[in-house]
Amino acid sequence: MEALLEFFTRFLTQFQxxxxxxxxxxxxxxxxxxxLEIPDAIYKxxxxxxxxxxGLDGGMSIREANLADMLLPAFFAILIGIVIVLxxxxxxxxxxxxxxxxxxxxxxxxxxxSGSTLAAAIVVMESEGISYEHxxxxxxxFMDIPALVMAIVLANLYLRHRDGTSEKVRIWPIVKExxxxxxxxxxxxxxxxxLFTQPEKVFEGFYDPLFKGLLSVLMLVMGMEAYTRxxxxxxxxxxxxxxxxxxxxxxxxIAFGLGYIAHILTGFSPxxxxxxxxxxxxxxxxxxxPTLRAGIPxxxxxxxxxxxxxxxxxxAIAIGIPLYIGLAQAVFGI
Amino acid sequence: MAQQATxxxxxxxxxxxxxxxxILEASAAxxxxxxxxxxxxxxxxxxxxxxxxxxTFSNVKLEIITANEGVAREIAAKIAEKYFDNFSGxxxxxxxxxxxxxxx
Numbered sequence: 001m002e003a004l005l006e007f008f009t010r011f012l013t014q015f016q017x018x019x020x021x022x023x024x025x026x027x028x029x030x031x032x033x034x035x036l037e038i039p040d041a042i043y044k045x046x047x048x049x050x051x052x053x054x055g056l057d058g059g060m061s062i063r064e065a066n067l068a069d070m071l072l073p074a075f076f077a078i079l080i081g082i083v084i085v086l087x088x089x090x091x092x093x094x095x096x097x098x099x100x101x102x103x104x105x106x107x108x109x110x111x112x113x114s115g116s117t118l119a120a121a122i123v124v125m126e127s128e129g130i131s132y133e134h135x136x137x138x139x140x141x142f143m144d145i146p147a148l149v150m151a152i153v154l155a156n157l158y159l160r161h162r163d164g165t166s167e168k169v170r171i172w173p174i175v176k177e178x179x180x181x182x183x184x185x186x187x188x189x190x191x192x193x194x195l196f197t198q199p200e201k202v203f204e205g206f207y208d209p210l211f212k213g214l215l216s217v218l219m220l221v222m223g224m225e226a227y228t229r230x231x232x233x234x235x236x237x238x239x240x241x242x243x244x245x246x247x248x249x250x251x252x253x254i255a256f257g258l259g260y261i262a263h264i265l266t267g268f269s270p271x272x273x274x275x276x277x278x279x280x281x282x283x284x285x286x287x288x289x290p291t292l293r294a295g296i297p298x299x300x301x302x303x304x305x306x307x308x309x310x311x312x313x314x315x316a317i318a319i320g321i322p323l324y325i326g327l328a329q330a331v332f333g334i
Numbered sequence: 335m336a337q338q339a340t341x342x343x344x345x346x347x348x349x350x351x352x353x354x355x356x357i358l359e360a361s362a363a364x365x366x367x368x369x370x371x372x373x374x375x376x377x378x379x380x381x382x383x384x385x386x387x388x389x390t391f392s393n394v395k396l397e398i399i400t401a402n403e404g405v406a407r408e409i410a411a412k413i414a415e416k417y418f419d420n421f422s423g424x425x426x427x428x429x430x431x432x433x434x435x436x437x438x
Contacts, residue, residue, distance in 0.1 A: 290349050293347075293349050294349070297417075297420035297421065298420050301391075305391070
């Protein structure tokens, strides 16, 4: 009982972190009809800066890391990406008034990873003083790509079965499209530069000091965007809202469980377990939608983008991150 | 100097831009212009300028000027056939008079 109470106290203190305050503030001022506009170009630049910082940090630490430690978490990341889509395929996509291909696309987007949610978790963890393997953000593509491939393949199998067409699904274009996405490109470039060059000066002098400030701008934009996209969500079945509310936490907790197994087997750090849960609970907001749009053109983007941006991402950030950190503090005693 | 020509205008989703430019480059048209576009259509409201998630809800307006109306109709047909079932889009033709037409 006492442990539970302590967990809730810690959970509530997380709500005072500036990351969440900016997100909730964004939702609030958008609901009040604000005329504040953060230009699109700045939003895109902020996303680049954050993922480049996370990538550089990851790349520099992979240099010293034991790569064998990465194997099990990477395998779990792939597994989680696939399982999330299967869960969505056999729950959301079967519900009445949900078109099957829309349901599968939504599951794919929730299986894919959000760079901004990842960055938000890193800032919260660093301010809490929770250490993690700095290569953990490199697990991003291991979950993101399998989830998108799985969703597109499942949707096309379903459509082929329904319409009797025999168009073959090609996997490589989906992988290529994901890798070319703006978030993943920046992250992977950062990792490569961190790994093969000596970017310490530019990292310490430029990317790292700006990280927290830029994240607050991004959170504000995402909050405002979440409110705007509610309109998209209103046009589709209410089941999407229910799914978007529950799925991020279910996915995060599954990942937390698998991360715990990795902790016992290979000493994956508690911070790493939290990050694995965060990336599993996040739903892609930047690179996922265009890949799905190209891969499942008949699916309605209002359904999947609406579910992910307006409810999924705020839940993953505002409830998911404090939940996994609180859980880690309770389970691992950090 | 002035010359009669046809202008094809296509307003569609920004995510298609790369694929459509391939169709245009393979056609007999010598060039095209792309502009960011916003507004409201049958599918939903498209903003111009505000942050839009991954361009999923952004639009572009393409203008293609050719001396041959057949070329313009052919391009429009190709784009419509390939994308307009699943993506928002509209295409229309305009008779125009090109001044200083040495490039057409």
